Amino acid sequence: xxxxxxxxxxxxxxxxxxxxxxxxxxxxxxxxxxxxxxxxxxxxxxxxxxxxxxxxxxxxxxxxxxxxxxxxxxxxxxxxxxxxxxxxxxxxxxxxxxxxxxxxxxxxxxxxxxxxxx
Amino acid sequence: xxxxxxxxxxxxxxxxxxxxxxxxxxxxxxxxxxxxxxxxxxxxxxxxxxxxxxxxxxxxxxxxxxxxxxxxxxxxxxxxxxxxxxxxxxxxxxxxxxxxxxxxxxxxxxxxxxxxxxxxxxxxxxxxxxxxxxxxxxxxxxxxxxxxxxxxxxxxxxxxxxxxxxxxxxxxxxxxxxxxxxxxxxxxxxxxxxxxxxxxxxxxxxxxxxxxxxxxxxxxxxxxxxxxxxxxxxxxxxxxxxxxxxxxxxxxxxxxxxxxxxxxxxxxxxxxxxxxxxxxxxxxxxxxxxxxxxxxxxxxxxxxxxxxxxxxxxxxxxxxxxxxxxxxxxxxxxxxxxxxxxxxxxxxxxxxxxxxxxxxxxxxxxxxxxxxxxxxxxxxxxxxxxxxxxxxxxxxxxxxxxxxxxxxxxxxxxxxxxxxxxxxxxxxxxxxxxxxxxxxxxxxxxxxxxxxxxxxxxxxxxxxxxxxxxxxxxxxxxxxxxxxxxxxxxxxxxxxxxxxxxxxxxxxxxxxxxxxxxxxxxxxxxxxxxxxxxxxxxxxxxxxxxxxxxxxxxxxxxxxxxxxxxxxxxxxxxxxxxxxxxxxxxxxxxxxxxxxxxxxxxxxxxxxxxxxxxxxxxxxxxxxxxxxxxxxxxxxxxxxxxxxxxxxxxxxxxxxxxxxxxxxxxxxxxx
Numbered sequence: 105x106x107x108x109x110x111x112x113x114x115x116x117x118x119x120x121x122x123x124x125x126x127x128x129x130x131x132x133x134x135x136x137x138x139x140x141x142x143x144x145x146x147x148x149x150x151x152x153x154x155x156x157x158x159x160x161x162x163x164x165x166x167x168x169x170x171x172x173x174x175x176x177x178x179x180x181x182x183x184x185x186x187x188x189x190x191x192x193x194x195x196x197x198x199x200x201x202x203x204x205x206x207x208x209x210x211x212x213x214x215x216x217x218x219x220x221x222x
Numbered sequence: 223x224x225x226x227x228x229x230x231x232x233x234x235x236x237x238x239x240x241x242x243x244x245x246x247x248x249x250x251x252x253x254x255x256x257x258x259x260x261x262x263x264x265x266x267x268x269x270x271x272x273x274x275x276x277x278x279x280x281x282x283x284x285x286x287x288x289x290x291x292x293x294x295x296x297x298x299x300x301x302x303x304x305x306x307x308x309x310x311x312x313x314x315x316x317x318x319x320x321x322x323x324x325x326x327x328x329x330x331x332x333x334x335x336x337x338x339x340x341x342x343x344x345x346x347x348x349x350x351x352x353x354x355x356x357x358x359x360x361x362x363x364x365x366x367x368x369x370x371x372x373x374x375x376x377x378x379x380x381x382x383x384x385x386x387x388x389x390x391x392x393x394x395x396x397x398x399x400x401x402x403x404x405x406x407x408x409x410x411x412x413x414x415x416x417x418x419x420x421x422x423x424x425x426x427x428x429x430x431x432x433x434x435x436x437x438x439x440x441x442x443x444x445x446x447x448x449x450x451x452x453x454x455x456x457x458x459x460x461x462x463x464x465x466x467x468x469x470x471x472x473x474x475x476x477x478x479x480x481x482x483x484x485x486x487x488x489x490x491x492x493x494x495x496x497x498x499x500x501x502x503x504x505x506x507x508x509x510x511x512x513x514x515x516x517x518x519x520x521x522x523x524x525x526x527x528x529x530x531x532x533x534x535x536x537x538x539x540x541x542x543x544x545x546x547x548x549x550x551x552x553x554x555x556x557x558x559x560x561x562x563x564x565x566x567x568x569x570x571x572x573x574x575x576x577x578x579x580x581x582x583x584x585x586x587x588x589x590x591x592x593x594x595x596x597x598x599x600x601x602x603x604x605x606x607x608x609x610x611x612x613x614x615x616x617x618x619x620x621x622x623x624x625x626x627x628x629x630x631x632x633x634x635x636x637x638x639x640x641x642x643x644x645x646x647x648x649x650x651x652x653x654x655x656x657x658x659x660x661x662x663x664x665x666x667x668x669x670x671x672x673x674x675x676x677x678x679x680x681x682x683x684x685x686x687x688x689x690x691x692x693x694x695x696x697x698x699x700x701x702x703x704x705x706x707x708x709x710x711x712x713x714x715x716x717x718x719x720x721x722x723x724x725x726x727x728x729x730x731x732x733x734x735x736x737x738x739x740x741x742x743x744x745x746x747x748x749x750x751x752x753x754x755x756x757x758x759x760x761x762x763x764x765x766x767x768x769x770x771x772x773x774x775x776x777x778x779x780x781x782x783x784x785x786x787x788x789x790x791x792x793x794x795x796x797x798x799x800x801x802x803x804x805x806x807x808x809x810x811x812x813x814x815x816x817x818x819x820x821x822x823x824x825x826x827x828x829x830x831x832x833x834x835x836x837x838x839x840x841x842x843x844x845x846x847x848x849x850x851x852x853x854x855x856x857x858x859x860x861x862x863x864x865x866x867x868x869x870x871x872x873x874x875x876x877x878x879x880x881x882x883x884x885x886x887x888x889x890x891x892x893x
Contacts (some may be wrong), residue, residue: 113266120257120266123273128254134273137253141273 115157116148118174119164126170140168154182258323271377275384278322282391287314288658290652291394292645306649309491310656317659318387325384329374341370351671373670382666390658397650404637404644411637415630422623429616436613439606453602460599467592473590474585481578481585488578492571498562507556513551518545675801679732681873682797689790696763697777701787704760709737709798734802741799745812749788750778756791789822793871800867810866819870826869827856833868 126132128180132140143164145189161178165171190209197206253273260269277381290311303311320336329337345366348354358366373379438453447454502510524530524538645789658665683706690702711733744752754774762769769777777783799805805813813819830837830852838845845851859865 116266116270117261120261120269120273124254124257124261124269127250127257127273130250133540134250134253137250137257140277145267145270145274208783 112148112151112157115161115174115178116144118177119144119148119161119171120146122171122174126168131170132168136168140164143167154185244283263793278325278384278387278391280322283318283322285395286391286655287311288320290314290655292401303338307652310652311516314656314659317656317662321383321387321659321662322372325380325387328380329371337371340374340663341367343661344370344373344667347664347667348671353356354671373667375690379666379670379855382670383662386665386669387659390655390662396648401644401648402639407637408634408641411630411634415627415634416622418509418627418630422620422627425620425623427618429620432613432616436609439609452604457602457606460595460602463592463595464557464599467596470592471589474589477585478582478589480585482581482746484578485575485582488571488575491565492568492575493564494565495568495571498565499568500558502555502561504556504559507552507559511549511552511556514545514549518542521545624810678797678801678873681862682794686794695783697783698786700760700763701757701791704756705791705794708740708756709733709795711736732802734796737795737798737802740795741809744792744795745809745816748816749792751785752795753778753784753787753791788818789871792818792822796867797872800872805867807861810860813866813870814860822871823859823866823869826871827852830855830869836868 117159123132123137123144127134147160148157151160158175158178161171161175161180165175190212194206194209197203197209257269257273257878258455260266288301291301291307293302293304294300295302301307320332320339323331323336324340329340332340345358348369349358361369437448439457440448440451440453441809442448443452447458477789518541521538521542525542526536527535527537530538561833572886684700686706690699693699693702710730713730738753740752757769757774761767762773765773796805799809808865815824826833834846841851855865859869
């Protein structure tokens with residue numbers, strides 16, 4: 105699923121709130137905040153897929169660990185969305201008597217959730 | 223207690239700047255609140271923009287401007303600024319506070335006076351740009367204010383201002399060692415001069431003393447001792463004495479010799495006198511003889527006197543004999559006395575001897591005196607010579623000390639000059655800092671406009687590169703190459719950044735002279751002649767030799783070639799013309815009057831839809847579909863050079879968002 109504008113907005117708000125929280129608690133300095141803000145503004149709109157958005161948040165969390173919590177939340181939400189989407193797609197395929205297709209979709213969804221592609 | 227040395231008395235006031243103050247506490251928390259507020263307002267991007275713009279560190283500003291001023295109060299260590307330095311400090315403080323407030327809180331946070339100040343700075347810079355000056359002249363004050371305010375609220379302009387201010391703040395602080403070393407060098411030179419001056423004064427004093435002594439030896443031209451020259455007089459006296467001394471000594475020796483002979487003679491005479499004094503005189507002896515003879519006669523008488531006893535007669539005989547002996551002795555004495563010459567008495571002789579000896583002693587003393595004066599002269603002459611030698615030596619020494627003193631004075635003067643230069647340099651650096659802080663808005667405006675021009679020229683060049691890539695015609699390629707290079711001026715170096723810390727950037731500006739000359743040719747002789755001029759001297763890729771006049775004429779007469787080249791050539795030229803000085807209404811009028819100009823404008827009007835984006839951004843969505851807009855737009859464009867340039871094909875980037883927007887505003891009011 106491609107992230108729509110609302111979802112990017114939602115992620116942006118989470119990241120910015122975390123940034124403000126870090127600033128307020130003194131976990132990050134003003135200079136770091138500036139760097140982080142620049143990084144987010146420069147990259148968030150480049151994420152035209154959910155995977156890319158997650159990659160972006162992973163990069164962000166790797167650079168600045170205060171975003172680890174946001175990453176976990178986002179990963180959970182994306183997985184849930186994928187599962188919901190896969191479930192819906194599999195249901196439709198079953199309705200069309202395409203059991204094999206439904207199984208493939210379910211398998212793909214499971215692989216994505218576990219992070220494996222084998 | 224010893225006098226303080228120069229080094230001690232010259233205050234060492236140059237000390238390193240104080241360490242920067244600690245950043246304002248709580249500024250991060252403050253920023254966090256602002257960011258959160260923006261998120262709560264529904265715009266995380268604005269929140270991130272806020273976080274992106276870190277506040278300008280007050281400590282950095284403070285550290286920078288606290289550098290202003292050289293001397294410090296010896297007691298408190300605080301800067302003791304001169305009125306000039308204080309003036310610079312105040313100016314820098316006001317400018318930096320204003321700039322950081324503008325950057326952090328925006329134009330709208332400024333008070334009316336501050337707003338007016340920054341607007342004027344910006345507008346002054348815009349007016350200095352030839353491409354904008356004409357347009358600015360045509361704008362009312364209100365429109366100029368609107369233009370300035372729009373730019374001052376533009377994030378890209380605010381970022382430029384931030385960059386300029388941060389560039390100032392990030393630049394290295396003044397190198398205090400230059401001034402300190404220069405001052406120490408002055409102190410050292412001052413000490414050296416003090417030493418040399420003291421040595422010179424000492425030599426001068428000793429010379430003066432020697433000369434004062436020499437006055438006693440001075441003589442006039444004739445050699446006569448000068449008035450008060452007692453030593454010279456003494457020398458003269460001694461010289462005179464010395465010249466007669468041998469005669470005088472001889473005379474004294476004669477006296478001594480004579481007197482000594484006198485003494486000898488007198489001493490002999492004295493012996494005789496003393497002998498004479500020991501022997502009775504002849505008369506006394508005769509008297510004694512007469513007495514003895516009388517007594518002997520009496521004894522003789524008695525010896526014969528019988529009346530006398532025998533004993534008496536014997537006794538008388540004995541007396542007689544004894545008196546006979548006595549008489550003999552007296553006769554002998556009388557004989558001896560008769561042999562001694564007669565002479566002076568002892569006392570007289572002794573007095574004469576004493577006088578002679580005194581004379582001898584006097585003569586000897588005189589000789590001693592004369593002999594004693596001889597070395598005195600030598601000594602005095604030696605003293606005079608030594609004194610004169612000393613004076614010469616001291617004069618030489620004085621000259622040497624004077625020379626050394628002058629050298630030390632020169633060195634001190636040179637070092638003072640160096641110190642003054644260092645102070646002047648410091649003053650200049652301080653002034654540069656103040657100017658830089660005061661000129662942040664001009665500088666940001668200038669760079670913003672430069673970016674526009676650079677973007678425009680780059681775009682124009684890129685267009686030509688693309689056009690060249692899309693054609694297989696060698697002549698067209700040659701024309702595009704010619705257009706790329708036609709208006710490039712000689713390479714120049716542009717100084718970027720702050721005064722004193724600028725970096726060099728090599729670039730080739732648009733050649734205004736060639737541009738104006740070509741524009742004149744375009745108006746007066748038309749595009750064909752301009753194309754002819756442009757191709758003249760260029761290499762024909764087909765022949766690999768310069769285009770011949772015939773080849774150029776053939777190309778100009780080639781309608782297909784010119785139909786394709788003319789609009790691009792005109793557009794490129796007009797763009798350069800716009801970027802280097804703009805167009806007057808007369809220029810536009812002349813353009814419109816030409817056949818080719820009319821053609822280009824008519825074609826543009828017919829295809830005005832392709833400018834839809836620009837026109838609608840200025841006149842609002844759907845403006846082009848408004849009834850009668852096109853006719854009105856043509857009229858507007860005729861009256862407004864910038865819209866006409868758009869119709870003539872000059873890209874929006876070249877015309878400039880700033881000018882176009884400003885024009886749009888003025889047009890909207892008319893519309």
